[in-house]
Structure formats: C-alpha cells, structure tokens
Amino acid sequence: MPSGYTHAVITISISKQTLFHRRNTGVLYAYPVSTATKGAGNREGSFQTPLGRHRIAAKIGHGLPLLTAFSAREPFCIYDPETDDAKRDWILTRILWLEGCERGKNRRGKVDTHDRYIYIHGTHEENKIGSPASHGCIRMNNEDMLELFDHVVAGESVQIRQE
Secondary structure (H helix, E strand, C coil): CCCCCCCCEEEEECCCCEEEEECCCCCEEEEEEECECCCECCCCCCCCECCEEEEEEEEECCCCCCCEEEECCEEEEECCCCCCCCCCCCEEEEEEEEEECCECCCECHHHCCCCCCCEEEECCCHHHCCCCCECCCEEECHHHHHHHHHCCCCCCEEEEECC
16 A cells, blocks of 8 residues: 555455555554455356455444344344354354445456455354455454444445455
8 A cells, every 4th residue: 555545445465364454544454354265256156255446335233242143134143153053154243245346347247246245244263264264255353343344434445456
C-alpha cells in the first residue's frame, strides 16, 4: 500500500494467508486467515478464493454472540464443539459478504463473487487458520472476526491478491 494512504481498506494475501486492514487512522492491522484449499480462482463452482477488487456488500451478525452459526445468512444456533458436526462448513460469529468490482473478472456471469456467496467469516476450524482450508471464503479466528467487523463499513474496499 502506498505510504501516507489512510483510506480504510482490506488486503488479503493468499500466499501469506493474511488479511491486512488499514484503518482510517492509518494504522495497519494483520490477521491470519484461511483461504481456499483449491487456491485462487474466480469461476463459479471452482471452490477457489476469488482475486481482484471487491467491496463489502453487507455486514451480517451485529450484536450476536460469539460462535453464532449462520445458514443462508440467518442466525440459527450457537455452535457447540462438543455436539455439533465438525465436518460441516460452519459460518460463525459474523459475515462480511463480498461483491466483485471488476466486470468479467469477479462481477457478473460465471465469475460473480456476490452470487458465489463469498464471505469473510468466523470458523469452527480455528486450528487451520494460517493455511488454505476453506471452500472459497476467507475464514478468520472468531475473536479476530469480531474485532474486524467492528472496524469496517459496508462499501469498504477489499483487495484479494495471490501474493
């Protein structure tokens, strides 16, 4: 990012498995993440993390408890590691729903990030954070997800890069 840049922006590095959030104050925060097991790619059905310029289309889960589980973006329970199915791809705590900004790359047609339901969200597999393990989304530790959620706004820029 250019020096002196103070507009809030999220940059996700797939190779570093890290999400960087430069806040309006200019302070840069870094969070470990987990992107797709199948690498980077924008195509529908690829189970890959989409590259390019995005924005936060919606913030979902404000005020709900840690480990709130979502189905179709609606809260339905509090995840319990003792009784809930660990093989399920749980979407927990908060959702930042992404929307592509580059027509033909990650917006519209068979490459539409929003229509692919690509989120930044909490996960039950926190032990896999730092290595590729998702089905396309960007997974975060739940406490980190809470912190990030409280410091972003809908419409904020999200860059997803291979490097």
